[in-house]
Amino acid sequence: MSNVSTAVSSVLIAHSEAVRTITLNRPDTLNSFNGEMLTALLEAFEQAAADASVRAVVVTGAGRAFCAGQDLADPLVAPRSDGSHGDLGRMIEHFYTPLVLRMRSMPVPVVMAVNGVAAGAGANFALGGDIVVAAESASFIQAFAKIGLVPDTGGTWLLPRLAGRARALGLALLGDKLPAREALEMGLIWKCVADADLEREATSIAQRLATMPVRALATIRRAFDEAQHLSLGDALVREASHQHALGGSKDFLEGVDAFRNKRAPRFTER
Numbered sequence: 001m002s003n004v005s006t007a008v009s010s011v012l013i014a015h016s017e018a019v020r021t022i023t024l025n026r027p028d029t030l031n032s033f034n035g036e037m038l039t040a041l042l043e044a045f046e047q048a049a050a051d052a053s054v055r056a057v058v059v060t061g062a063g064r065a066f067c068a069g070q071d072l073a074d075p076l077v078a079p080r081s082d083g084s085h086g087d088l089g090r091m092i093e094h095f096y097t098p099l100v101l102r103m104r105s106m107p108v109p110v111v112m113a114v115n116g117v118a119a120g121a122g123a124n125f126a127l128g129g130d131i132v133v134a135a136e137s138a139s140f141i142q143a144f145a146k147i148g149l150v151p152d153t154g155g156t157w158l159l160p161r162l163a164g165r166a167r168a169l170g171l172a173l174l175g176d177k178l179p180a181r182e183a184l185e186m187g188l189i190w191k192c193v194a195d196a197d198l199e200r201e202a203t204s205i206a207q208r209l210a211t212m213p214v215r216a217l218a219t220i221r222r223a224f225d226e227a228q229h230l231s232l233g234d235a236l237v238r239e240a241s242h243q244h245a246l247g248g249s250k251d252f253l254e255g256v257d258a259f260r261n262k263r264a265p266r267f268t269e270r
Contacts, residue, residue, distance in 0.1 A: 009040035012062065013047070018055035018210035019203065020048045027063025032071035033121055038095040045102045052270060055210035057106065058202050059129065060113035069120025069143060092152055096121065100154045103128055104225065107270050109209045109217045113202035114138045114180070114189070124155035127162065130221055131205055132189040134180035135198040140188065146175045161228060162188050213251035213267040 012023035022044045024031035031037075048054045061067055072078060077086045103110060103125075112129030119141040126132060126140070142159070144151050151159065151172050159168035163186045171178060184192040193201045209217060219242050227235045246252055251269045258265035 010034070010037040011040040011044050013044055015054070017207070018053060019058060019206045020051070020054040020056070021058045021060070021203075022048070024059075024061045024067055026071075027061075027065070029071055029073075030065035030068035030117065031061040031063070031122070032068040033095075034071045034074040035076050035091075035095065038099060042095075042099045042102060045099070045106065048108070049102070049106055054108055055214050055270065056108050056206040057110045058113055058206045059110065059126075060199075060202065061115050063116075065116035065122075066112075066114045066118040066126055066138065067122025068117060069122045088149070096153050100125075100128060104154075104221070107218050108214045109206075109221070111202050111206045111209070113198055114140075115195075115198055117141065119143050121153040124151060124153035124158060127158050127188060128154050130217075131191075131209075133191045133193060133198065133202045133205065134183065134189050135195040136180055136192055137195050138180040138192075140171075140178045140180070140183050141175060142171045143175050145173055162186075211267065213249075213255065213269065215249060215251060215269045216246055219246060 010024070010026050012021075012025045014021040014023070022041070024037065024041070026032060026034070026037060045057075048057050070077060075086070076091050077088060079085045109130045112126045112132040114126050114132060114134040115138060116135070117139050118126040120143040123140045123142060142151055142155065144155070150156065155172070159171060162168075163171065167186055170176075178186075178188075180189065180192045183189045191201065223238060223242055226238055230238065249269055251267045254267060255265050
């Protein structure tokens with residue numbers, strides 16, 4: 001997927017041309033999250049956001065899983081000998097909330113390449129990407145209720161918006177395994193492909209996005225998220241505001257000039 005690769009703790013970072021690939025790299029635990037991985041993952045997103053050469057990001061998992069969710073053996077949450085345990089709410093606030101907010105505010109599009117099971121926090125992390133491509137063998141599991149918790153990592157916000165209230169509640173209350181094909185039919189993900197095609201398809205999408213006006217792409221994501229809380233009239237106001245900003249950009253002028261002169265555009269802004 002890339003020609004340069006370096007390890008950052010439990011996360012692998014690779015860069016090829018304008019695409020940054022971030023790989024969750026705890027395959028022995030099905031890439032379950034722990035404090036170290038969450039810290040490294042946030043750092044990887046921050047680095048990608050700050051690097052002007054990055055115009056799209058791909059996120060995937062090493063081995064046979066995308067992410068099995070929170071590692072319950074992590075000392076941050078595991079039961080202690082005295083019967084107590086870590087504060088889950090504080091862990092969410094310290095690790096997951098900054099990660100989700102950073103991902104949803106990236107200046108470039110984020111493509112999720114879901115290569116296997118995505119469960120609990122791993123499922124909602126995957127579904128929070130801009131474009132989600134899953135292998136046919138992949139699955140999504142809202143496992144929270146089975147251990148007495150509610151969906152987190154943005155799940156309560158994402159699921160009803162992606163699948164509707166009835167399906168979101170069914171997924172969250174029952175915690176059943178949802179195969180990738182069914183996730184596609186529900187509208188939870190963009191595409192489901194053969195396992196052998198996942199890397200190529202995700203990379204192809206990211207490369208295509210990288211050639212586009214990424215500032216506008218990031219603004220589209222923000223506008224969609226904003227509109228979830230707005231009336232039609234307020235959404236129209238926000239659309240006008242976004243067009244005011246983008247209409248004066250170099251990429252808009254480049255796009256119009258390329259269209260008029262029947263040539264391929266070359267977008268450079270971020």
